[in-house]
Amino acid sequence: MTGHLVLRVVAKLLLPLILLFALYVQFHGDFGPGGGFQAGVIFAAGFILYALIFGVRQGRRVLPGWLAHNLVAVGLLIYAGTGVATLALGGNFLDYNVLAHAPAEGQELGIMLIEFGVGVAVSSAMIIIVYMFAGRGEDDGEEDRE
Amino acid sequence: MTFHNLPALQVVIPLISAPLCFLLRRATPAWLLSVAVSWICLAISVLLLRHVLGVGPISYHMGGWMPPWGIEYRVDLLNAFVLVLVSGIGAVVLPYARRSVLFEVGNRRAYLFYTAFLLCLTGLLGMTTTGDAFNVFVFLEISSLASYILISMGRDRRALTASFQYLVMGTIGGTFILIAIGFMYISTGTLNMADLARRLPEVMQMRTVQVAFAFFTVGIGLKLAMFPLHLWLPNAYTYAPSAATSFLASTSTKVAIYLLLRFAYDVFGMPFSFHAMPFGPILLALSSIAILFASVGAIFQNNIKRMFAYSSVAQIGYITLGIGMATATGLTAGILHLFNHALMKGALFLAIGCIVPRLNSMQLADMAGLGRRMPWTMAAIVIAGFSLVGMPLTVGFISKWYLVMAALQKGWWWLALLILVGSLLALIYVWRVIEAAYLREPNPGRDLTAIREAPLSMLVPTWILVLANIWFGINPHLTVGTAGRAAAMLMGLGS
Amino acid sequence: MSTFLGLYNYWIVVLLMMGGFYVVIAQGNLIKKVVGLNIFQTSVFILYISMGKVHGATAPIIARGYHLYTNPIPSVLILTAIVVGVATTAVGSALVVRIYEAYGTMEEDEIHDQDKSL
DSSP states (O other): OOSOHHHHHHHHHHHHHHHHHHHHHHHTTTTSSOOHHHHHHHHHHHHHHHHHHHOHHHHHHHSOHHHHHHHHHHHHHHHHHHHHHHHHTTSSTTOGGGGSSSHHHHHHHHHHHHHHHHHHHHHHHHHHHHHHHHTTSSOOTTOOOO | OOGGGHHHHHHHHHHHHHHHHHHHOSHHHHHHHHHHHHHHHHHHHHHHHHHHHHTOOEEEEGGGOOTTTSOEEEEOHHHHHHHHHHHHHHHHHHHHHHHHHHHHTOSSSHHHHHHHHHHHHHHHHHHHHBOBHHHHHHHHHHHHHHHHHHHHTSSSTHHHHHHHHHHHHHHHHHHHHHHHHHHHHHHHSOOBHHHHHHHGGGGTTSHHHHHHHHHHHHHHHHHTTOTTSOTHHHHHHHHSOHHHHHHHHHHHHHHHHHHHHIIIIIITTHIIIIIISOHHHHHHHHHHHHHHHHHHHHHTOSBHHHHHHHHHHHHHHHHHHHHHHOSHHHHHHHHHHHHHHHHHHHHHHHHHHHHHHHHOOOBGGGGTTHHHHSHHHHHHHHHHHHHHHTOTTSHHHHHHHHHHHHHHHTTOHHHHHHHHHHHHHHHHHHHHHHIIIIISOOOTTOOOTTOOOOOHHHHHHHHHHHHHHHHHHHOTHHHHHHHHHHHHHHHHHHO | OHHHHHTHHHHHHHHHHHHHHHHHHHOOBHHHHHHHHHHHHHHHHHHHHHHHOOTTOBOSSOOTTOOOBOOHHHHHHHHHHHHHHHHHHHHHHHHHHHHHHHHSOOBHHHHHHHHHTO
16 A cells, blocks of 8 residues: 555554554453453454555564564453462452452452453454455465464 | 271362373373273262162251251162163263374363363262262363363364354253252251252142252253153254264263153152153153254264264153153163163264274275174174164063063053154164275275274273173163162152 | 334334244354344344334433333343344454455355365
């Protein structure tokens, strides 16, 4: 997309706003509509917009395939790790009350952690999906094509 | 983390190891992790079964929230029985999988196979353990998506179309179950299964509840390959990698049958399912058709995996036959055959997976004279095949015996005759395999001298399952006792 | 007539559900089947969300001055179901891409013919 100046400039202007909005949606999930999945999708949409306008190869340079690959697993591990932490601290699985000194703080911390894990996992999954689908026609070396 | 947390750990341990497997990237560490996890899961489910047999049902509150507001994991006798089955099959198939997956999937993608396998195991264990209706749907979709991926990894390109067909049908089934859960929630306001069982009798007359039951039965029928919703099964089992076929054939349909039992007998209750709705007659009719048509269909197959896939549809017909009878003996027979069939088909598909790397073909015609080159593998197929037919000293005999007894108890001699005819048909297609392997000379032009016996890492798990067939056939007290107690519990709660 | 107008959300559910189901069954193109599956699942989402609405109630976030809140549980259930739908669409589309690369076509009957000729 070398000739489309307007698209490129607008995409570059919009990208940080999209990512900021994604973070807003992520952390305001307990006060308004939002949460991990929605934020993850919006976050990924920013990168997907970039990859659409500038090409998947350029997008891969910004967010490498191996990083997105591993972040999916890391996101799930954050979620499950919070649960294991609650087990280790003596409560039932995903009993957030034990995570902090008071139940209210524990609930806030627990929800924030698992929603963060969900956000990371979902955004990386979406980015991988786009890389796999859109990058299939391009010759991108020996990136995993599964 | 004490014994108290075991129901949660049963699901959490494979769930955590799936992304770990994904991060490991290399085939051998991923395989080692999967084997270790499957053995830990087996240990947990055996501990749970022992506790339930000795003390009583276990109730675990997820997140510390009291049911019915929170999600409850409830392990009782029926649950624990199926848990041991699923984790046991997983623990046997995963050590076997190393060579098989290396041949059929390849070294580069093997870690993806194990990740999907662990996710499927998580989903199946979660479906069995949970006591919350919507949680059932979540784990159902987890295990279904993982099984679509497992099936699509087969070598033949038809694995892709088979997986897609299964995806379409499976998603429709899952969505039907979601609709059913929605209607149940609309009419009672709760999602906890024990609470639903308490509240549904009051609203039994509402059409919403009847529609919920109908949607649920069709949705779960798609998942358990009840005739005529079985169309995805032959292709999916034939073209999937052998380790995946063995695992899925032994577990995923069985867990779906467990859900049918749980909802029909426990949540909706026997008075509703069998007196208000024509659940019994429908199950009996469809099961009978399944037994006859699928067995006949199996006889005419030339691909050995497809033959035993059709045989699976017929055997599932036996299980649903027992469930549809709504008597204690019939229900015991159904639950018993659930366990026994998993053993039979698990052993059969593992043995067939031993043949595939050596012979590079699944056609019966290519198996001529194989009995002499691969004696142990073919002997495993013979014994498992006899168990399928229902010969004495094998588990198949025990389940068929109970089924016939249940049919005669109700005075339905024609049903007993049908069960025996099904066994005869099974004998025909098992005989086709035996005849090809032992009684025919190798095809001219097909040099079988290069074929060696299967490696030990594949033979040992196969024979563990084959010997389990014989052991539980000679010594059925544990399985029959547990199945009988589970059946009594289901009928006691329902009536 | 009032029954029809009062229950309009359920009529929408029925229309979408049957429309999506018809697309899944009748269309031969694999991508269209995936789209039909999506429409089918969307109808279920509308069923759940519309059942949670309480007349005259506000969104289920505790705010001063409001006493009636809509039921938050169906929304939560549907969030999970939406994620499941997205995952299914992703897996389905990935399979379609692989099928296209293996068979050269996305039409179900052409694929069937290619397999039959084996």
